Structures are given as structure tokens and as C-alpha cells.
Amino acid sequence: MKKLRSLLTVLILTLGLGMFLLPVFADNDVHVDDETGLISDYQLEQLDAYAQRISDVHNCGVYIRFIDTYRGFANNVVDASEYVFNNEDLGISDDGILLLVAMNEGEYDLCAHGNTANTAFTDHAKTKMARRIEYFLSSSDWYTACSEFLSQSDTMLTYLESHGEPFDTNNDPAYQQNKKEQEAASRSMKIGATFGLPPIAALLTCLGLKARNKNTGIKTEAHNYFARNGININRVQDLFINRTEMHTPLPRSSSSGRGGGTTVNSGGFSHHSGSFRH
Amino acid sequence: MADQVTNYQCPSCGGPLHWDATEQKLKCDFCGSTFSNAEIEEVYGAANAAAVEQGTETADIETLQWTEEEAKHLRAYSCPSCGAQLICDENTAATSCPYCGNPTIVPAQFHGALKPDYVIPFKLTKDQAVSKLKEFYKGKPLLPDAFTRNNHIQEIKGVYVPFWLYDARVDINASFRAERTHSTQRGDDLVTITEHYRLLRGGSVSFEKVPADASSKMPDEFMDAIEPFDYDEMVPFEMAYLPGYLADRYDVEPEVDAKRAENRMRNSTTSELHKTIIGYSGVFPESQQINIRRGRVHYALLPVWMLSTKWNNTNYLFAMNGQTGRMVGDMPTDNMKLIRWFLIITVVGIVILFFVLLGGKL
Ligand SMILES: [Zn+2]
Numbered sequence: 001m002k003k004l005r006s007l008l009t010v011l012i013l014t015l016g017l018g019m020f021l022l023p024v025f026a027d028n029d030v031h032v033d034d035e036t037g038l039i040s041d042y043q044l045e046q047l048d049a050y051a052q053r054i055s056d057v058h059n060c061g062v063y064i065r066f067i068d069t070y071r072g073f074a075n076n077v078v079d080a081s082e083y084v085f086n087n088e089d090l091g092i093s094d095d096g097i098l099l100l101v102a103m104n105e106g107e108y109d110l111c112a113h114g115n116t117a118n119t120a121f122t123d124h125a126k127t128k129m130a131r132r133i134e135y136f137l138s139s140s141d142w143y144t145a146c147s148e149f150l151s152q153s154d155t156m157l158t159y160l161e162s163h164g165e166p167f168d169t170n171n172d173p174a175y176q177q178n179k180k181e182q183e184a185a186s187r188s189m190k191i192g193a194t195f196g197l198p199p200i201a202a203l204l205t206c207l208g209l210k211a212r213n214k215n216t217g218i219k220t221e222a223h224n225y226f227a228r229n230g231i232n233i234n235r236v237q238d239l240f241i242n243r244t245e246m247h248t249p250l251p252r253s254s255s256s257g258r259g260g261g262t263t264v265n266s267g268g269f270s271h272h273s274g275s276f277r278h
Numbered sequence: 279m280a281d282q283v284t285n286y287q288c289p290s291c292g293g294p295l296h297w298d299a300t301e302q303k304l305k306c307d308f309c310g311s312t313f314s315n316a317e318i319e320e321v322y323g324a325a326n327a328a329a330v331e332q333g334t335e336t337a338d339i340e341t342l343q344w345t346e347e348e349a350k351h352l353r354a355y356s357c358p359s360c361g362a363q364l365i366c367d368e369n370t371a372a373t374s375c376p377y378c379g380n381p382t383i384v385p386a387q388f389h390g391a392l393k394p395d396y397v398i399p400f401k402l403t404k405d406q407a408v409s410k411l412k413e414f415y416k417g418k419p420l421l422p423d424a425f426t427r428n429n430h431i432q433e434i435k436g437v438y439v440p441f442w443l444y445d446a447r448v449d450i451n452a453s454f455r456a457e458r459t460h461s462t463q464r465g466d467d468l469v470t471i472t473e474h475y476r477l478l479r480g481g482s483v484s485f486e487k488v489p490a491d492a493s494s495k496m497p498d499e500f501m502d503a504i505e506p507f508d509y510d511e512m513v514p515f516e517m518a519y520l521p522g523y524l525a526d527r528y529d530v531e532p533e534v535d536a537k538r539a540e541n542r543m544r545n546s547t548t549s550e551l552h553k554t555i556i557g558y559s560g561v562f563p564e565s566q567q568i569n570i571r572r573g574r575v576h577y578a579l580l581p582v583w584m585l586s587t588k589w590n591n592t593n594y595l596f597a598m599n600g601q602t603g604r605m606v607g608d609m610p611t612d613n614m615k616l617i618r619w620f621l622i623i624t625v626v627g628i629v630i631l632f633f634v635l636l637g638g639k640l
Contacts, residue, residue, distance in 0.1 A: 190635040197631065206619055210616065213610065221546045222546040223546050225488045226484070226485060227486040232481045249468070
């Protein structure tokens with residue numbers, strides 16, 4: 001009897017602990033959330049169901065968060081999305097992609113984390129997605145921006161599964177076409193240089209050789225003929241008159257890395273961020 | 279005055295002395311003895327001192343005249359083609375005109391031209407001049423062949439070119455507006471602070487022996503470009519330096535040449551003044567007064583190797599500083615050679631780029 005009771009206690013304790021521990025490991029199942037009130041409840045439901053479906057199919061979490069501002073918990077939109085990703089425990093086993101939109105700042109960030117997400121959403125893929133999302137965000141079409149993000153995420157994840165490699169510069173026909181055109185342009189530049197530069201160089205050389213035939217000229221100075229101790233500039237006065245100030249605003253600059261593959265930071269995140277209010 | 283013979287004679291045999299550029303000494307034509315300038319000046323010191331003082335003490339330059347004795351040994355020639363007036367020693371054969379190459383120059387009346395105060399003797403011999411000229415031509419592939427023919431180059435002539443050398447002091451007073459700016463970042467603004475100044479400058483610059491050639495035949499841009507001459511080797515003029523060379527007679531008055539020399543002094547004075555303006559980002563002149571106090575004017579013969587080349591009915595001059603070897607010219611371009619060079623460089627360039635840029639295929 002004593003044995004049975006202690007066994008039960010252990011069982012209850014284990015279950016209780018399990019119940020307590022389970023939410024820590026469980027993944028967040030709120031896929032689309034909007035604290036700004038810009039998206040209607042009905043639309044939110046639809047988007048969330050869609051996101052849930054994509055996440056389940058690809059075993060990679062897909063999330064959207066519309067927030068008023070990131071002031072108070074982050075310095076910039078990139079830090080903000082990483083904070084949200086960690087704090088809300090997003091991702092299926094930490095694997096997923098988040099679209100964070102900060103309304104007051106007018107900024108968004110595409111933030112991927114985990115093996116599948118970082119593989120599927122290459123820098124090139126994120127850039128391509130961001131172009132369309134940014135277009136709808138800047139025209140205040142929030143719902144379309146969201147469904148665009150979701151369908152594009154689906155596309156990228158599907159691409160990885162069916163091709164065994166992520167969508168990137170090496171298999172984007174548009175990019176390849178563009179690159180080919182650039183190469184063709186650079187080749188015609190080279191042809192132009194091959195036949196255009198030598199005559200110019202020859203002309204300059206000939207003008208140089210021609211110039212060698214004349215080295216005469218009127219002298220306009222007499223530096224060689226100063227008398228010994230002949231230079232006496234004895235009045236040297238610098239009088240201060242006044243001081244003026246001019247203010248000009250400093251230009252702001254931003255930079256972003258680009259290239260094949262995915263640029264993952266030390267926290268395991270990769271981003272594509274931008275501003276949709278210009 | 280008449281018995282004051284300033285034409286040096288050999289202290290050994292009494293024969294006439296002449297300047298030998300190779301040995302840089304005065305040489306006797308008869309006994310072959312050589313004498314340095316110092317030695318000769320010691321022998322003739324007293325007579326010489328009198329002559330030099332006369333030339334330097336007075337501001338008026340019209341004082342130093344050829345003596346009758348000297349005039350007797352001088353021959354004057356003129357070129358019927360270009361009008362050049364030349365003088366030379368009685369024993370020097372004046373064959374052709376150094377300015378235009380005309381081979382028939384005719385004797386002319388020798389009349390009271392000024393006797394030079396100073397002379398810088400030739401330091402480069404004809405052989406040295408010829409080889410330097412050949413070297414000079416080598417670096418000029420577009421030069422017509424007429425210039426580089428050896429028998430033509432041998433016609434190079436040593437000419438003493440007349441120069442006025444001006445002493446003067448230039449007084450200057452000037453004021454400038456000047457700015458000094460620096461920038462700092464304050465908040466989101468770039469703040470540019472400008473300090474404004476007024477600069478006052480004044481003083482004087484003295485010049486000695488600023489040269490201007492006194493021959494109307496000689497283009498000014500040649501003699502300006504052939505500078506500088508080393509005045510340390512300048513000596514009081516003596517007839518002995520003349521044999522073997524032609525001397526051009528001055529035909530530009532010192533008043534006329536003074537304008538060129540004074541312009542140069544003015545510019546150099548201004549630039550010396552500007553050297554005292556340091557550390558400003560912008561300097562704008564406000565006012566400037568320049569006053570030139572003229573000093574002495576010296577008359578000197580300076581050594582120049584000259585060669586005139588006729589090509590396409592035009593005379594092209596070459597000149598070499600007979601002391602330092604500095605060479606100047608304003609020579610034409612052979613258009614056929616120009617085209618040949620242009621084509622060669624173009625074709626070679628295309629071939630190289632064809633392989634380097636295009637990898638050898640179109
Ligand atoms: Zn002539």
C-alpha cells in the first residue's frame with residue numbers, strides 16, 4: 001500500500017510538473033496579432049488561419065505582429081523584432097519567420113530564425129518579399145501586405161522542399177536575366193574600350209611628343225635674382241575682424257548588406273528591414 | 279685714352295690672347311701659353327680697375343665705349359636676309375647668319391656701339407654643344423629629318439648675345455581680406471564657423487641683374503627659357519673673349535627692356551609677399567601699391583650656342599646656354615611622323631586590350 005501511495009505521489013508530481021513545464025516548451029500559436037487595430041477581427045482570423053496552415057505544412061512558424069511602437073523595449077526595428085521573437089517564444093522549436101510592423105516609426109522588419117527559416121529565407125528571398133510587402137504597406141493596404149507576406153513565405157518554404165535548395169540569386173530567373181544583361185552591357189563596354197581607348201591614348205601621346213618640340217616661354221618671375229638679404233617683408237599684421245556661423249542639417253545615411261546566401265547575425269537572426277513611409 | 283690698351287696681350291710674347299672654352303683659360307695664339315683670369319687680372323689689374331670703375335660708378339650707361347684700338351680689331355657684319363647686326367674679332371670668319379642661316383652676310387660699317395661691361399665666357403666647346411644637341415634631338419621623335427642631319431648640326435654657332443641686367447628695389451604695400459573656417463557637429467547640425475581677418479603686408483625686395491636680352495633678332499621667349507646663367511663666372515669684358523665667336527649688337531634700348539624685367543620683379547615681389555600669408559582657407563586682395571626704384575643697368579654679353587634650321591620655308595631656332603648647357607627650341611612637327619606614331623600606338627593598344635579585356639575573342 002505504502003508503495004502504491006508513493007508511486008501515485010510521484011505520478012501526480014510528475015504530471016503537475018509536466019503541466020507547469022509544458023507551456024515553456026510549447027510554441028506560440030498566435031500567428032497574426034495586431035495591437036494597432038488597423039486590421040479587422042475577421043481579417044485577423046483569416047490571416048491567422050492561413051499562417052497556421054503554412055506553419056503546420058512546412059514545420060516552420062510564420063508570424064505577423066503589428067505594434068504601435070518599439071520605443072520602450074528596443075532602439076531600432078531590428079532589435080525590436082528579435083526581442084518580440086524571443087519574448088513571445090515564436091517559431092516551431094525556435095524556427096520561424098516574423099514580419100514586424102511598427103506603425104509609429106513607419107518601419108518593418110522581416111526576421112528569420114532557426115535552421116529551416118534561415119535556409120529558406122535567403123537575403124535574396126527576403127529582399128524580393130520585402131519589395132512587395134513594402135509596396136502594400138506604403139499604400140496602407142495592411143491586409144494585402146500581410147497576405148502577401150504569408151503567400152510569399154509559403155512559396156519560399158515550398159521552393160526549399162521541392163528543389164532541395166533555397167530560392168536565391170543562382171536560381172532566380174529574373175536575377176539571372178538581369179545579371180546576363182549586365183554582363184552583356186559590360187562586354188559591350190569592354191569592346192568599346194578596346195577600340196575607343198587606344199586612339200585616345202595615341203592622341204594624348206602624340207600631343208605629348210609634339211609638346212616636347214617646344215620648351216620656350218616668357219618668364220614672368222625673377223626668383224633667381226633676389227639680392228643677398230634682399231627680401232624684407234617687415235610688415236606682417238593679421239587683424240581679427242569677426243566670426244560668423246552657418247548651420248546645415250547633417251544628411252542621414254543607411255546601409256544594408258546584400259549577396260548570395262543568408263546573412264545571419266550572432267543571435268541566429270537574419271533580417272530585412274525598411275521604412276514604408278517616405 | 280688712346281694708349282690704354284684693354285685688349286689683353288700675351289705676357290710672354292705679346293701676341294693676342296683669346297678665350298679657350300675647353301681649358302677655361304686665355305690662350306696665346308702664337309706661343310700657346312695659357313693664363314687664368316686671375317693671372318691676367320693681376321698683370322693688367324691697374325688698367326682694368328680704372329675701366330671697371332668707370333662703368334659701375336655712373337648710372338648713365340652710355341659711358342663705356344670701344345677704344346680706337348679695340349675698334350680697329352673688330353669687324354661688323356649685317357645679314358641682308360634678316361637684318362641681324364653682328365660683330366666679331368678680325369680673325370674670326372663670319373660665314374653665315376646664326377639667326378636665319380643665310381650663308382652670305384656682308385661687312386658693314388662699324389659704328390660706336392656700346393662696349394659691354396661684363397661677359398660670361400663660353401664654357402661648352404663646339405664639340406660638346408654638338409653632342410648635347412644630338413642628345414636633345416633624340417628625345418623628339420616627331421622632329422623632321424632636316425633638323426637631325428649631322429652636317430647641319432655642325433653649323434651650330436657660338437654667339438655672345440647682348441643682355442641688359444637690371445638692379446632694382448621693389449617697395450610693396452598691400453592689404454587682403456582672409457578667412458579661416460572650421461566645422462563641428464552640434465546636435466543634428468553641421469556648424470561651419472568662419473573667422474574673418476584683414477591682413478596688412480609691406481616691405482621691399484631687392485633684385486640684382488635681372489636679365490633681358492637686348493637683341494631684337496633674338497626671340498625673348500628663347501632667352502627667358504635659357505636662364506639662369508651663373509653670374510659667379512661673369513667677368514669684366516675683354517676683347518680676348520671674342521675670337522672664335524660672333525657677338526650680336528644690342529638694338530633694344532634699356533628703357534624698352536626694363537618693362538619686361540620690372541614685370542618679372544613685380545610678380546616675384548608679390549609672390550614673396552604671399553608667402554607670408556599662412557593658414558587661411560580663403561584670401562582676397564583688397565589693395566596693393568608697388569613702387570619700383572630703379573638701380574644700375576649693366577650691359578653684358580652672355581654665351582649662347584645657336585642653330586637655325588630652315589624647314590618648309592620657315593626658320594626654326596635652337597639655342598643652348600653656352601655656360602650651363604640648357605637647351606631650348608620651338609621646333610615643328612613632321613606630320614607624317616605624327617600619323618605614323620598615332621597609328622602604331624592605336625594598333626598596338628587595340629591588340630593588347632583585345633587580349634587583356636576581351637580574352638582574345640569578339
Ligand atoms: Zn640673318
